[in-house]
Amino acid sequence: MLNQSVIYDGLTGKLVSLRNGQHHQLRSNEWKLLQLLIDNAGLDMTVPQILESVWKGRRAKSSVVTAIKNLRHQLDDRVDSPSFIQTQVMSGYVFIAQAEIITQRDVKRLLAPHRSHWIRIVSRFHHIRWQLACYLANAACLAVIVLTSLSLFRLGAFDQYVTMRQSTRVVPMIIATPNGEAPNKRAIRICNSLLFDAEQTSRLYQLPVAPEITSPHPSLTWSTHNRDLLKCHLPHINS
Incomplete structure (x- = not known):
């Protein structure tokens, strides 16, 4: 840990600020440069030394300046009042921050207040992922059943059951005989x-609406448009 404010992982090159919880991943050369400065804390590291240690002498001095600038940005350090890297005029750089080694348990304890809401949700999800997977699978199966049933219903697969349900409805019927005579047993049977x-041919609700009809043959019609009263028209029937 650096200056009690930044956690630095020398194995991965990650920086975590304890001020705001922000994470930064250092580039390879920045990582090597920071590690070099930490290993030589308090010592004046010249630009040629840095070039040789980090870039094997294959880069210009401007590469060191750029890398130092990026490190200061990641560490939230200032040039005029440095807390981590101090510039030595006409010489090089000195790492002035206090560094200490902490355990993984200490890291978790220090980062606990900075864990975001989404990180807590992801952590919780990790524990209940199998239960959630079962719930999602059940929901998917239910959705398939519902969609399949709707498709079959639209294709008319349940029409016969609907017709049977409708046929159980008790519909009143009047028998119209010639001259208003009372219907005999034969008329009722017809x-x-x-x-x-x-009912058997599913034509009950397709019968026409005809309050009055003159036909030489027995016929069945609806007496009203609401289809709540049937009328059986009978011509003259011999007993």
């Missing part, structure tokens, strides 16, 4: 036969 045939 009308019941017409009703049974209409």
Whole structure:
């Protein structure tokens, strides 16, 4: 840990600020440069020394200046009042921060207040992922069943059951005989036969609406547009 404010992982090159919880991943050369400065804390590291140690002498001095600038930005350090890297005029750089080694347990304790809401959610999800997977699988199966049932319903697969349900409805029926005579047993049998045939062939609710009809043959119609009253029309029937 650097200056009690920044956690530095020398194995991965990651920086974590304890001020705001921000994470930074150093580039390879920046990582090597910071490690070099920490290993030589308090010592004046000249630009040629840095070039040789980090870039094997294959870069210009401007590379050191750029890397130092990036490190200061990642460490939230200032040139005029440095807390980590101090510039030695006409010489090089000195690492002035206090560095100490801490354990992984200390890292978790220090970072706990900075864990974001989403990180806590992800951590919680890690523990219940199998339960959530089962819930999602059940929901998917239920959705498939519902969609399949709707498709079958639209294709008419349940029409026969709907018709059977409708046929159980008790519909009143009047028998219209010639001259208003009272219907005899034969007339009642004929009308019941017409009703049974209409129900069995699913034509009951397709019968026409005709309050008055003159036909030489027995017929069955709806007496009202609401289809709540059937009318059996009978011509003259011999007893």
